[in-house]
Each structure stands twice: as structure tokens, then as C-alpha cells.
Amino acid sequence: MADSNSPIADSGRSPFVLVANRLPVDRKVDDQGNQVWRTSPGGLVTALEPVMRQHDGTWVGWSGSPDEELAPFTHEHFHLAPVKLSAADIELYYEGFSNATLWPLYHDGVAFPQFHRDWWQAYDRVNRRFAEQAAAVAAEDAVVWVQDYQLQLVPQYLRELRPDLTIGFFLHIPFPPDELFSQLPWRSEIIRGLLGADLIGFQTPAGPANFLRLVRRHLHLRTRSDTVFLPDGRLPKVRTYPISIDAQGFADLATSDEARDYAKKFCEELGNPRRIFLGVDRLDYTKGLIHRIRAFGELFEAGDLDPDHDVFVQVASPSRENVAEYVKLRDEIELMVGRINGDVSRIGRPPILYLHSSYPRLAMAAMYSVADVMVVTPLRDGMNLVCKEYVACRTDQTGALVLSEFAGAAEELRQAYLVNPYDLNGMKSTLLRAANASRREKQRRMRALRKQIFEHDINRWADTFLTDLAQFREAR
Numbered sequence: 001m002a003d004s005n006s007p008i009a010d011s012g013r014s015p016f017v018l019v020a021n022r023l024p025v026d027r028k029v030d031d032q033g034n035q036v037w038r039t040s041p042g043g044l045v046t047a048l049e050p051v052m053r054q055h056d057g058t059w060v061g062w063s064g065s066p067d068e069e070l071a072p073f074t075h076e077h078f079h080l081a082p083v084k085l086s087a088a089d090i091e092l093y094y095e096g097f098s099n100a101t102l103w104p105l106y107h108d109g110v111a112f113p114q115f116h117r118d119w120w121q122a123y124d125r126v127n128r129r130f131a132e133q134a135a136a137v138a139a140e141d142a143v144v145w146v147q148d149y150q151l152q153l154v155p156q157y158l159r160e161l162r163p164d165l166t167i168g169f170f171l172h173i174p175f176p177p178d179e180l181f182s183q184l185p186w187r188s189e190i191i192r193g194l195l196g197a198d199l200i201g202f203q204t205p206a207g208p209a210n211f212l213r214l215v216r217r218h219l220h221l222r223t224r225s226d227t228v229f230l231p232d233g234r235l236p237k238v239r240t241y242p243i244s245i246d247a248q249g250f251a252d253l254a255t256s257d258e259a260r261d262y263a264k265k266f267c268e269e270l271g272n273p274r275r276i277f278l279g280v281d282r283l284d285y286t287k288g289l290i291h292r293i294r295a296f297g298e299l300f301e302a303g304d305l306d307p308d309h310d311v312f313v314q315v316a317s318p319s320r321e322n323v324a325e326y327v328k329l330r331d332e333i334e335l336m337v338g339r340i341n342g343d344v345s346r347i348g349r350p351p352i353l354y355l356h357s358s359y360p361r362l363a364m365a366a367m368y369s370v371a372d373v374m375v376v377t378p379l380r381d382g383m384n385l386v387c388k389e390y391v392a393c394r395t396d397q398t399g400a401l402v403l404s405e406f407a408g409a410a411e412e413l414r415q416a417y418l419v420n421p422y423d424l425n426g427m428k429s430t431l432l433r434a435a436n437a438s439r440r441e442k443q444r445r446m447r448a449l450r451k452q453i454f455e456h457d458i459n460r461w462a463d464t465f466l467t468d469l470a471q472f473r474e475a476r
């Protein structure tokens with residue numbers, strides 16, 4: 001691969017190791033037609049870049065392609081230690097157990113979780129492989145931070161391989177209550193897997209509460225406050241760390257000349273409507289897209305919104321396209337949008353602009369900066385960063401955020417217009433209330449939202465977690 005990559009020069013062992021399903025790089029084709037790696041634009045990658053640099057860290061993860069055997073290499077400030085996944089691993093571990101068992105189960109069962117023993121076996125096998133790779137690249141007494149639901153067995157396997165390590169784990173998605181989690185035939189194995197960590201972090205207080213209850217119920221272990229008492233004397237801690245975004249980075253992007261030009265063109269292409277409603281989501285059944293589109297359909301059909309003046313733009317970025325539920329959802333959405341537009345459109349003015357595509361951060365910042373109402377109505381979401389990005393981009397202190405009560409972010413963003421996405425009439429009236437609110441009212445709310453987000457950004461999240469982890473290491 002033609003790139004600035006270089007193999008890891010030294011012993012390849014780092015004092016800080018991050019383990020995530022995906023590496024923080026994507027493959028792109030450059031102007032000369034060469035394949036190159038680019039650093040992924042996500043918030044986690046941006047936040048961890050300084051931490052990785054400061055500690056000479058290594059990131060363990062999958063490249064995103066099947067059957068690819070890559071030697072460790074360095075890209076920009078990241079040492080990368082790839083884990084190979086075969087086509088069968090991807091089907092059974094990633095699309096299967098991670099995204100058709102755990103994902104729906106952990107999101108309140110909004111789609112039916114499927115339980116298959118061969119998916120579980122693949123999950124177990126692949127988690128062991130990630131742990132082996134992390135054990136191989138971690139220096140003596142290193143700190144290892146494991147991320148998310150795809151890798152819940154890694155802390156235990158890693159501890160067995162390397163008892164000298166300090167291990168943290170953070171779950172980016174919701175952690176379900178006992179009644180749901182207990183459906184899992186491998187529930188005890190997963191709890192034990194997580195307890196390999198010294199610190200287990202969740203997005204909202206429900207996470208620790210649910211987890212500690214399960215520890216008592218299924219492993220019959222004693223817990224007190226945020227601490228689990230293990231038979232070997234270890235005392236893992238279980239706490240809440242709401243993830244956030246690079247707020248200043250988004251604000252700077254939104255006020256750049258490029259974003260302003262993009263935003264102007266975007267509005268012109270929409271026909272300079274009076275009001276823009278915007279939704280930005282991965283195309284996922286947890287995001288409540290069907291309920292949201294139905295609400296807009298009814299508002300346009302009833303004349304509460306006017307297609308001559310109002311438009312609803314829904315960006316739905318392609319995701320997990322080999323998983324059956326996602327294929328079905330895409331068909332349902334496209335049928336629904338087509339019907340509504342067919343019924344309500346005036347020539348050249350479809351009321352719903354549906355974009356099945358991903359956009360760069362600059363384009364997103366530009367769209368946020370001109371969206372009068374941002375509509376974030378998931379049926380369940382661990383946190384939801386889109387709503388935080390929107391708030392960060394509203395440097396004019398206005399705009400309105402309609403936010404689902406079932407997004408983790410709702411616990412922090414109390415000044416949003418909160419909705420229950422299952423309550424169609426409630427959602428419709430709140431959308432209208434947000435759209436019709438006075439400028440003063442919007443500013444009052446937006447100021448409070450911005451204060452929260454700028455005081456609790458992604459750097460604070462990473463610092464807090466890693467500082468706590470370091471303290472527990474001292475106490476060990």
C-alpha cells in the first residue's frame with residue numbers, strides 16, 4: 001500500500017494500548033490513484049490522538065476488510081496493530097453475534113435478538129484473538145483500554161494472559177436491564193469477561209446499576225457502591241462516563257469559510273426554504289427513523305407543515321448492509337418516503353429530502369449551522385453524538401433541538417425539546433412547538449445546551465476515565 005506508513009520501529013511494545021473493533025484509519029484512493037490510509041474522522045479517534053501520542057500508544061483493531069493479514073504499522077501518530085478477521089469471522093462475530101444478537105438486545109430489544117451457538121463461538125474466538133494481540137503489544141505494566149460491545153470478553157482473556165496490566169473497559173451503547181440481559185444464554189460468560197477490567201465505564205447511571213445487579217444475581221458476588229468484590233481479591237469499579245464530542249473543533253469547523261459556502265449552497269439548492277428540519281443518523285432501526293418519517297408525513301399531509309416553505313432533510317448513512325434487519329429497514333424507509341413525497345410534493349419541492357449517503361464533517365457542520373430544528377429521536381441510544389454536534393455548531397446561539405428521552409444525551413441536555421418517539425402525536429406537537437418557538441426562547445435553551453457541551457467535551461471524558469483508571473492502579 002503506497003502511504004507514509006512505516007513499520008513500528010522499536011520493540012513494538014507500548015505503555016498504552018487501545019483495543020477497538022475497528023482501527024482508527026480508513027482506506028482511501030488518493031489523487032494519483034494510490035490506495036492510502038486516512039485517519040477516521042470519528043470523535044473517539046480525535047480525542048485519543050493526543051493520548052496516543054503522549055503515551056506512544058498502540059491501537060489494536062480490524063482493518064475493515066476480510067482476510068487481510070497486515071503487519072503492525074504506524075500512521076501519523078498512531079501505532080497500529082491489526083487483527084485479521086476472515087470472511088466467516090465477519091459473518092458470525094461482527095454481523096452475527098455483535099450486530100444481530102447484542103446490538104438489538106442491548107437496545108431494549110427494539111428488533112428481535114437472535115441467539116446462535118456458532119455466532120457465540122465465533123465471538124469468543126475473535127475476542128481471544130484481540131486479547132492475544134493486545135497482550136503482544138502491551139509493555140510491562142501497561143494500561144489497556146478496551147472499547148465496546150464487540151469486545152466484552154477481552155478484559156478477562158487479557159488478564160489471564162497478562163496479570164501485570166491495568167485494564168479499562170468502556171461500553172458505548174446502553175447496558176440493558178436484568179430482564180433483557182438475562183435472555184442471553186452466555187450471560188455469565190459476558191459478565192465474567194467484563195470483570196477482567198479494573199474499571200468498567202458506562203454512558204449513563206442505568207449501566208452500572210444494571211451491571212451490578214447482574215453481578216449479584218448471576219455470579220453471586222458481593223458489591224458495595226461502585227465496587228465488585230472478586231474471590232481473587234481484585235476490586236473492579238463500575239462507573240458512569242458520558243461520552244462527548246470535540247465541541248470547539250465542531251464550532252471552528254461550522255464558522256469556517258468553507259462551511260459557510262457549503263451552507264449557503266445547501267440552502268440555495270433546497271430553494272431557500274423558510275424552515276429546515278434535519279435528521280442525521282446511521283441507517284439503523286434503533287434511530288427511530290420510521291416513527292420520525294411518519295410524524296413528518298402526517299404534519300405535511302395535514303397542512304401543519306407547508307412543502308412550499310418547510311423541508312425535512314434526512315441524512316441516513318449506510319451501515320451494516322449485510323445484516324438482514326438493516327436491509328429490511330432501508331426498504332421500509334424508502335417506500336415510506338416515496339409515498340409521502342408522491343402524495344404531498346409540489347413540482348420541484350419534495351417535502352422530504354432523503355439522502356442515503358455519508359458526508360464529511362465539514363458538510364455536516366454546515367448543515368447543522370442552518371438547520372432550524374434538529375430532530376434526534378432514537379428509540380434507544382447509548383448517548384447520541386449528533387445532537388451534541390448540532391449544539392456545538394450553533395455558534396449563533398439559536399436553532400432548536402428535538403431529542404428523544406431514550407437517548408443517553410437526554411440526561412445531560414435537559415433544555416432540549418424532549419420527546420417520546422413512540423408517541424406520534426406528542427412528537428408532532430413538539431416538532432411544531434420547537435419550530436414555532438420565539439427566537440428568545442430558542443436562545444435561552446441553546447445557551448444552556450452549549451454550556452453543558454463545552455464544559456463536558458470529549459477531552460474531559462477521556463481524561464476522567466484515564467485518571468480514574470490510573471488511581472485504581474495505584475490502589476491495587
Ligand code: F6P
Pocket residue numbers: 021022042148172173319320
Ligand atoms: O455506537 C456503536 C458503534 O460501534 C460505533 O462505535 C460505531 O461508530 C458505530 O456503532 C458503527 O459501527 P460499525 O460500522 O463498526 O458496525
